[in-house]
Amino acid sequence: MCPREPALSAEPPGGAALIVVMACLTVATGVLDAVSFLALGQIFTATQTGNLLFLGFGVAGQGGLPVVATVVSLGAFAVGAALGGRLESAVAARRRHWFPLALLVEALLLVGAGLAAWERGSxxxxxxxxxxxxxxxxxVAMGMRNVTAMRVGAPDLATTVETRAMTALVSGSRLGRDTRMGYGTHAAGRRLISVGSMLAGGLLGAGLLAAGLRPSPVLLLVAVTVAALGLVVPRLVRRQLAAG
Known part of the structure; x- marks a missing residue:
C-alpha cells in the first residue's frame, strides 16, 4: 500500500513561486473587473466594496448606476464565498490539494461565463x-477566489482588494516609517507587485476591449490562465518538497 503524501503537499507553494501565482491571479482580477465594468454595465464582479457603494448610489437614484445588476453581483459573490468555504475546507480536511482544485473550479465558472457571454452576429x-x-x-468565481486567497494567507497578496496593500506600501515606506507596517523589511517589493499587478490587469482588460475583443474571448482567456495556474501549482509544491 502506498504511503499517504505528507500534509504539506496539500498546501500552496511558498516563497517566490507563491508570489508569482498570486500576482498572476491579481492580473486576472483586473481583467475581469475591466470586463464587468466596461462591457457589462458599471458594476464589479470582484471588487465588491465598490458594488456596495454603487448600490447605495443607485438606490438613492444618483449617477444612473444599476441596482439590479449590482444586487446580482453581490448575491452571486456571496454564493461563491459559501461554495468556496465548503469545498476548500472539505478538500483540505482530506489532505488533498485544495488550492489547485479551487483554481480549476474557478476556471470552470469563468468558462461558463465566457460561453454565456457569447454573441451571435455583430x-x-x-x-x-x-x-x-x-x-x-x-x-461566483470571484467569491470563491476570495476564500482561496484568504486561506492561502499570503501577506499583501489578496488578489482582489488592494487598499490594504497600498496603505501598507506607503505607511511602511520611508514616507510613513511605520515599523508595524513593515518599515525596514523587504515587504515593499511584494506590495508593489500586488498593486502593480492589479493596475496591469485593468490596463490589459481595457486594452483588449478597446482593441475590439468581445467579453467572451477575454473571459475564456482568463479562464485558461487560471486553469494553467491550477495545473502547475502541484508541480511547484512537489519541487519545493523535494528541495526541502
Whole structure:
C-alpha cells in the first residue's frame, strides 16, 4: 500500500513561486473587473466594496448606476464565498490539494461565463438576462477566489482588494516609517507587485476591449490562465518538497 503524501503537499507553494501565482491571479482580477465594468454595465464582479457603494448610489437614484445588476453581483459573490468555504475546507480536511482544485473550479465558472457571454452576429450589447447570467457566474468565481486567497494567507497578496496593500506600501515606506507596517523589511517589493499587478490587469482588460475583443474571448482567456495556474501549482509544491 502506498504511503499517504505528507500534509504539506496539500498546501500552496511558498516563497517566490507563491508570489508569482498570486500576482498572476491579481492580473486576472483586473481583467475581469475591466470586463464587468466596461462591457457589462458599471458594476464589479470582484471588487465588491465598490458594488456596495454603487448600490447605495443607485438606490438613492444618483449617477444612473444599476441596482439590479449590482444586487446580482453581490448575491452571486456571496454564493461563491459559501461554495468556496465548503469545498476548500472539505478538500483540505482530506489532505488533498485544495488550492489547485479551487483554481480549476474557478476556471470552470469563468468558462461558463465566457460561453454565456457569447454573441451571435455583430457585436452589441448583451440582452439583459444574458448579461445577468455572465455577471452572476463571474461573481461566483470571484467569491470563491476570495476564500482561496484568504486561506492561502499570503501577506499583501489578496488578489482582489488592494487598499490594504497600498496603505501598507506607503505607511511602511520611508514616507510613513511605520515599523508595524513593515518599515525596514523587504515587504515593499511584494506590495508593489500586488498593486502593480492589479493596475496591469485593468490596463490589459481595457486594452483588449478597446482593441475590439468581445467579453467572451477575454473571459475564456482568463479562464485558461487560471486553469494553467491550477495545473502547475502541484508541480511547484512537489519541487519545493523535494528541495526541502
Amino acid at each position: 457585436a452589441g450589447e448583451l440582452p439583459q438576462s444574458q448579461r445577468y447570467t455572465v455577471i452572476a457566474l463571474m461573481a
